[in-house]
Each structure stands twice: as structure tokens, then as C-alpha cells.
Amino acid sequence: MRDAGIECSVVDWGGIDVSSSDIQRTLDREQPDVVGLSVVAGPFIHRAIEISEQARNHGAKVLWGGHFPSLFPELCVRDGHCDFAVRGEGEVTLLDLVRRLETGESVDDVPGLSFRHDGAVVSTPDRAFIPDIDVLPFPAWDLLPDLERYVIDFYGERGFPLVTSRGCPFRCSFCYITPMWKRRWRPRSALKVVEEIRLIQSLVPKIDAIVFAEDIFAINRTRVEQFGRALKAEGLDLDWYCDIRADMMKPENLQMMVDAGCKHVYVGVESGSPRILDMILKDVSRDEIADGFRSARREGLNTTAIFMFGLPGETEADVRDTIDLARRIRASRYEFVVYVPYPGTPLYEDAVKWGFLAPKTVEGWGNVGLIEDFERLHQTNLTLMDAEFIVSSMKKLRRELDLKGFVRERASALWSVFGST
Numbered sequence: 001m002r003d004a005g006i007e008c009s010v011v012d013w014g015g016i017d018v019s020s021s022d023i024q025r026t027l028d029r030e031q032p033d034v035v036g037l038s039v040v041a042g043p044f045i046h047r048a049i050e051i052s053e054q055a056r057n058h059g060a061k062v063l064w065g066g067h068f069p070s071l072f073p074e075l076c077v078r079d080g081h082c083d084f085a086v087r088g089e090g091e092v093t094l095l096d097l098v099r100r101l102e103t104g105e106s107v108d109d110v111p112g113l114s115f116r117h118d119g120a121v122v123s124t125p126d127r128a129f130i131p132d133i134d135v136l137p138f139p140a141w142d143l144l145p146d147l148e149r150y151v152i153d154f155y156g157e158r159g160f161p162l163v164t165s166r167g168c169p170f171r172c173s174f175c176y177i178t179p180m181w182k183r184r185w186r187p188r189s190a191l192k193v194v195e196e197i198r199l200i201q202s203l204v205p206k207i208d209a210i211v212f213a214e215d216i217f218a219i220n221r222t223r224v225e226q227f228g229r230a231l232k233a234e235g236l237d238l239d240w241y242c243d244i245r246a247d248m249m250k251p252e253n254l255q256m257m258v259d260a261g262c263k264h265v266y267v268g269v270e271s272g273s274p275r276i277l278d279m280i281l282k283d284v285s286r287d288e289i290a291d292g293f294r295s296a297r298r299e300g301l302n303t304t305a306i307f308m309f310g311l312p313g314e315t316e317a318d319v320r321d322t323i324d325l326a327r328r329i330r331a332s333r334y335e336f337v338v339y340v341p342y343p344g345t346p347l348y349e350d351a352v353k354w355g356f357l358a359p360k361t362v363e364g365w366g367n368v369g370l371i372e373d374f375e376r377l378h379q380t381n382l383t384l385m386d387a388e389f390i391v392s393s394m395k396k397l398r399r400e401l402d403l404k405g406f407v408r409e410r411a412s413a414l415w416s417v418f419g420s421t
Contacts, residue, residue: 003137004095006102010143013047023051027058034098036086038066039076041340045366052081061101065090068365070180071344073114074121079362085114088180089166091136093127133166133186138196147204154264155302157208157239160200164193168215170245171346172268173281174308177215179344185219190226194234201236209239209263217242218257218265228260239263247284249292254299264302264332267292272325273318276311280347286325293329305331309374309390310339312347312354314383319390323397334401336394338374339382354382 001008009030013022027035035055039048045068052062065086069076073085084107086093093112100107107113112127130136141147152159165188167181201207218224231238241264249267257265269289271277277284296303307322326334341351343358352358357380359365368376374394377387 001095001098002140004099006095006098008140008143010140012144013051014044018047020050020054023054027054027060032058032060034063034101035060036063036065036094037082039064039068040066041068041342041365041368043366045362049081049362049366056083063094063097065094067176067180069114071176071342072362072365073123075362077114077116077121081362083115087112087114087123088127089129092130129182129184129186131186134189134192138199141200141203147200151204151207152211154209154211154241158206159209159211159241160204160207161211161213162193162196162200163214164188164196164212165214165217169219170216170283171281172270173279173346174270174311174339174342176342176345178346179342181215185216187220187223190223190230193227194230194236197231197236197238198234207238209241212240212242215243216245218244218248218253218262221253221256224257224260228256231261242266243268245284246289246292249295251295251299254295254301258299258301262301264304265296266304266306267331268308269305269325269329270308271311271318272307272322272328273314274321276314276318276322279313279350280311286321289325290328293331297330302332303329304333304335305329306335306337308337308339309394310377310381310383312339312350312356312382314385316385316389319385319393323393326397326401331401334398336374336398338377340368341382351382356380356382 009032011026032055035051037048037051039045048064052064055062061084062082063084063086064076064082069082069085070087073087076082076085084097086097089112093110096110097107097113099105100110107115108117108122109124111125114121114123116122150161152161165185167183167185168175168177169183169185171178171183197210238261240261242262244265244267246267246269249265267289270280270282272286272289274286277286293303293305305326307326309319309322339351341348341356341358359368374391377390381387383390
């Protein structure tokens with residue numbers, strides 16, 4: 001937008017308390033013609049609605065983009081919370097739309113849009129994906145007033161989040177990434193990634209690590225090798241953290257990643273039940289998962305294992321299998337999440353069959369809750385278990401694994417001090 005000569009500003013109200021007065025003061029100061037919001041399902045929707053209402057009362061056109069309006073474009077426009085829903089990849093669509101709003105031209109043939117026309121919601125054809133995302137400019141980090149708030153404390157290091165690719169080629173049936181990006185993975189080149197890291201370092205002091213916050217990073221061995229070489233060529237002594245699939249945790253891959261500076265990987269294990277792994281189309285076995293974590297330990301790589309509970313038709317036997325695998329893999333850390341059904345995903349119809357009542361309004365999707373909200377199982381339980389059994393099992397397992405992890409960390413620290421004496 002800025003490169004095209006359009007005056008713009010960026011406001012990030014995610015994760016902080018914002019009042020109606022704060023919103024109004026910002027609108028009064030900026031006097032925007034167009035307000036664009038990135039919208040995701042969950043409680044954040046309520047804030048998006050409030051901002052949108054105030055922006056429209058201020059005379060601005062309101063655009064919604066991101067995952068939620070890409071999955072529910074007609075609903076977003078029909079409920080009247082936005083003038084336009086930008087579907088899928090938004091950069092080109094947004095620029096095209098804003099230029100036409102500026103000149104008063106028709107938007108009827110702008111690909112990737114949904115809007116109201118003559119009382120009905122209409123959607124233009126999808127916009128084709130940008131083949132090479134290296135052509136896109138970097139995010140306008142300099143327009144954010146306080147980049148320090150994005151710094152993450154990882155093992156005592158100052159980490160900064162970075163997204164360097166879009167999509168995922170795998171077919172996990174619960175994941176909204178599948179309908180959003182059509183199982184395509186498009187990375188930025190290693191040189192572009194290092195260039196953005198240089199930019200961030202110029203804006204945020206004392207960054208020790210990069211946290212790759214994309215859907216999947218370590219998918220292409222050649223790119224990871226190029227990234228490691230580019231870091232060294234630029235003299236950047238940085239650790240990095242990323243997502244990886246368990247079946248990609250081969251010794252030769254992990255050694256290459258460690259050599260390139262990787263210190264920690266996040267692995268979506270999801271379940272220890274072979275039946276559930278098949279149902280969610282994970283395309284990985286229990287043994288592959290266990291082997292991957294074993295290889296990571298041998299390479300000195302820290303791991304976070306992510307497990308999902310509350311899947312349609314899940315049984316106590318499935319949960320016991322998951323608990324068994326969680327103990328077996330001996331990850332450095334564990335995260336537990338609860339399944340959220342999303343339309344467009346293969347598992348969604350199964351969720352409906354098992355009793356999921358899809359919200360009929362945008363506000364309703366704001367009440368669905370977050371994947372970390374286990375108490376939601378008491379309202380929407382798609383399993384063959386009592387909700388309290390799931391919640392109590394998860395809490396008990398977390399306490400057990402956290403304690404074991406603490407003991408392992410302390411033992412490792414003591415060995416590093418006294419092991420060679």
C-alpha cells in the first residue's frame with residue numbers, strides 16, 4: 001500500500017486492553033477513509049465488531065480479511081459488520097479495492113471480494129495466489145510504535161516472531177489451513193528471510209533468536225540449508241525455533257537444522273491413538289513420532305509436543321493411547337489444545353454428526369472459544385467421554401509431564417556443571 005503511494009498507518013490492538021474511547025481517539029487522530037481488520041474466530045471477533053461499528057460511524061469503509069472472513073465471507077457481509085470481505089491472499093486485492101474506492105470505480109470485477117450488491121451478498125471469483133511471494137515487500141514494521149511488545153522470552157533469549165512462508169502441503173483434516181491455502185506451500189527465499197532479519201535487528205535491539213511463526217517451516221531441506229549458510233555469511237549469530245512434522249525429524253535433517261542454528265522445534269503430534277491419527281489424516285505413525293523425538297534428543301534439540309483433545313468420537317481408550325505416547329516421547333515441553341471445528345475442513349462434517357452446532361452469526365463464532373479453552377468441552381463435547389474426564393486427565397498429565405521436564409532440566413544443568421569434574 002505504502003509503496004503504491006497510499007497513505008496508511010498500522011494499529012495493533014491484539015492482546016491488550018482497549019476501550020471504546022481508545023478506538024474513538026485513534027479514529028479521530030487518523031481520520032481514515034478505509035479501515036481494514038484481520039479477523040480470526042474466537043473472542044477477538046467481538047473487538048473486531050466494536051472497532052468496525054465505530055469506524056463506520058466515523059464514515060470509513062470497513063474491510064475484513066484473514067482466516068475468518070476467508071472461510072465465512074457471506075456471513076461477515078450479511079451480518080453487516082463489514083462492507084467488504086477480502087478472501088484468501090489480500091495484498092493485491094486490498095490495493096486494487098482501495099484504488100477503486102479512491103476513484104469511485106466499480107469493484108464488481110475485483111477478484112477475491114465479497115460484498116453486498118442490491119441487497120444480496122455477491123462474491124467475485126477467487127484471486128489466484130501470488131506464485132513468488134519474494135515479490136512482496138516486507139511488513140511495515142516501522143509503522144508499529146512499540147516492536148518491543150512482540151519480543152518473546154525463549155529459554156532466556158529475546159526471540160522475535162517472523163513469517164516466511166504461506167500454507168502447508170499436508171492434509172490434516174482438522175486444520176483450517178487446508179481450505180485457506182489449498183494445500184500449497186509457498187516460501188520466501190532464504191536470502192529474503194535473512195534480509196528481513198537484518199531489518200528487524202535495525203529496529204529492535206538485542207534480538208537473540210527468531211521464532212518462525214508460520215504453519216510449517218522445516219519442510220524443504222535445501223531452503224533450510226541455504227538459510228543456515230546465509231545466516232553465517234551475514235555474520236548473524238542467531239538461534240531459531242520452528243514447526244516441523246514428526247516424520248521429518250530424521251537424524252540427517254535434524255543435524256542439518258542444528259548446524260544452521262535451530263534450538264527448538266514444535267511438533268503437532270495431536271494424538272497417540274492410531275485410530276485418531278488415521279481419522280485426522282495425519283499420515284504419521286506412533287513409532288515415527290517416537291523415533292522423531294528420540295532423534296531430536298540425540299541431536300540436543302529441544303522439543304514442544306502439541307496434543308489435541310476433544311476430537312469427534314474420541315474415546316477413553318484414545319485418550320489413554322495419547323497419554324502413553326506423551327510419556328514415551330519425553331518432549332522438553334508439552335502443549336494441550338482442544339479441537340475447534342471449521343467449515344471447509346474434511347473433519348467438519350464429522351463434527352456436525354457428533355453434535356456440533358455451528359453458530360449462525362458472526363457474534364456466535366466469537367463465543368466458540370480458543371483452542372486453549374478446555375472448559376468449553378463442558379458446553380460442546382463431541383467425544384464419547386464425560387467432559388470432566390478429558391479435562392481432569394489433561395490437567396493430571398500436564399502436572400506429571402511438567403514435573404518430569406523440570407527434573408530433566410535440573411539434572412541436565414547439574415551435569416553441565418559437575419559432569420566433567
